[in-house]
Amino acid sequence: MPSVAIVGSGLAGFTAYQTLRRAFAPGEIAVFGTDADPAAAWRVRAAAIRQREMRSESDGHCRPTTFPGLAFSSVRRRRSPRPLLESAFNRYHPSVDEFLAHVERKREQSRWDESLVLRPVQRVRGVDEGFELDGDRFRHVLLAPGHPGLNIPEELGRDPRVVHSYEPHDYAPTVAVVGAGLAAATEWVNALAAGAEVVSVRRREPVRRPLNVPRPYFSRRGLAGFHRLAQRERIERLRTLAVPSYPAGERWDTPLEQAAREGRFRVGASLNGSAQVICATGFRRGFRHDPLLARLVADHQLETAAEWLVLDPDSTVPGLSDARRTLAVAGAPAQWAFPGADTLAGARYAAHGFLRRIRSCPTR
């Protein structure tokens, strides 16, 4: 029986698997999940908003080390040094196709399918020297369940015109897009290109920044400052970081300005009579929406702060990780340890914390 388990077969679980493979054979790791393809959930969402380029840069990949990034493989494939030059200025964004081909390659090389157990885990319980996952015991467990479902504002729940941006859809002649983050910006531009008239319905002006959280939060120094914040300040900081944002650049501004001049794009406070309402309103937030995490918190009376599960800086669960066992969290529910947890870089951070803890365990 393997001693290490990952719960969640998405990109965060997959990235952790790549890191664990440095220390374990496929037969020593069990990955509990719902899809064999680690990009299954992501692929549908990216395709729904017709995303062609990654928001992340060269380091947005699933390998255990940042270097070499996707710019290197791109140089070979495109036979041009351009990706590396762009990467030096943080301007290189791999295409979605390049990223998905990378996932496919790593899936095969790492023998991911040999570790897969295709069934969801209902309950994780701390037991002596480990954890029980629906009856099976493991010494070290990483939880990577992803987001707990799509967020649709309550007042729009019954509106027949509504579709969520991460569900497959076409565009009606008149479209209202609710939200102001990257998904919303992508929808404005795509709906306009499809000939629609677009109203952007937003509560606040979006922040323009390249990554979903400011760059310092991906650095050791920035993180150290974040980890020093008192609980109340940390909650405030995470709320501030959650404001909608999308990158600056002509790619967005030019089509929007032109459409505004033609009277086809405007910002509005309400939905009015648009034929279609696209909710680019992201995901539900907080551990309470995820049955597995909610149950874990209740069973073990874990510490929480507002909607966050309180974690140690290395993304492990305090009280359930010690010299003999490890419970760690990766992906969106791990924001308490890493504000950009819902990124590939964030998944790598949690994976390294997990492996470090396992390695320090005398009876691993």
Ligand SMILES: Cc1cc2nc3c(=O)[nH]c(=O)nc-3n(C[C@H](O)[C@H](O)[C@H](O)COP(=O)(O)OP(=O)(O)OC[C@H]3O[C@@H](n4cnc5c(N)ncnc54)[C@H](O)[C@@H]3O)c2cc1C
């Ligand atoms: C459209 C879009 C574009 C993005 N672009 C980028 C980008 O360019 N760069 C970047 O770094 N990040 C990007 N992200 C963010 C991030 O990389 C993705 O959200 C990524 O999918 C997160 O991986 P995950 O494994 O946490 O979640 P998911 O990929 O959603 O996977 C979670 C998996 O766990 C399974 N699961 C849940 N509960 C259980 C359970 N109890 N038992 C077993 N299995 C379970 C689910 O069924 C699912 O298969 C993007 C996100 C979106 C939505």
